[in-house]
Amino acid sequence: MSYVSLSTIRRKIRQYCKQIYAPKKLMVVRNTPTGFGDPHIEVDKRGYHYVIWERGIEHKRETTENLDEFLFWLMKDITFNMASRYELENRIPNQDPRRLLFQTQLNLLKRIRIDFHDRMKDEINEILIEHPYDDLE
Numbered sequence: 088m089s090y091v092s093l094s095t096i097r098r099k100i101r102q103y104c105k106q107i108y109a110p111k112k113l114m115v116v117r118n119t120p121t122g123f124g125d126p127h128i129e130v131d132k133r134g135y136h137y138v139i140w141e142r143g144i145e146h147k148r149e150t151t152e153n154l155d156e157f158l159f160w161l162m163k164d165i166t167f168n169m170a171s172r173y174e175l176e177n178r179i180p181n182q183d184p185r186r187l188l189f190q191t192q193l194n195l196l197k198r199i200r201i202d203f204h205d206r207m208k209d210e211i212n213e214i215l216i217e218h219p220y221d222d223l224e
Contacts, residue, residue: 090130091154093118096161103162107195113165126164128157137161159203166195166207183220 097116104114117127120140126147129136135157139147151157170191174184189211197204 088152090135090152093128093130096128096130096135096154096158099158100161100165103158103199104165107166107169107198109165109169113168116161126161128161155202159206162196162199162203163207166192166199169195181223183222186220186222 093116100116101114103109117125118129120127120138122140122142124139124141124146126137126139129138134150134152135154137147137149137157137160138145149160151160167188170188173191174188177187178184179187193204193208193211196207
């Protein structure tokens with residue numbers, strides 16, 4: 088099976104990031120580890136790899152043969168970063184911060200692709216089953 092090139096992946100990520108006005112620093116798609124916990128991507132005969140290295144130790148490696156799944160992983164992290172910053176700057180007292188964070192992330196993903204939004208919504212619902220919102224009253 089052949090996979091799309093790193094440059095094609097980078098182009099697609101830039102396109103998605105422009106749709107949500109992501110900061111340029113989030114559009115960077117590395118293909119080698121920085122050693123500081125920043126994700127990088129690899130493409131080889133086994134598929135697409137989303138990898139996180141820190142201080143010489145690989146902490147995470149997700150692999151798929153499905154480009155759409157791979158793009159979802161990348162955009163999930165980028166939108167989470169953006170939503171986290173937004174929540175921090177717009178925190179609502181006595182409200183579980185995840186309410187604003189999750190809603191912001193879903194809104195961003197919806198602007199990119201509805202299937203990304205729907206998939207993230209399912210993941211959030213699973214999180215909330217285990218760890219419901221905890222608003223302070």
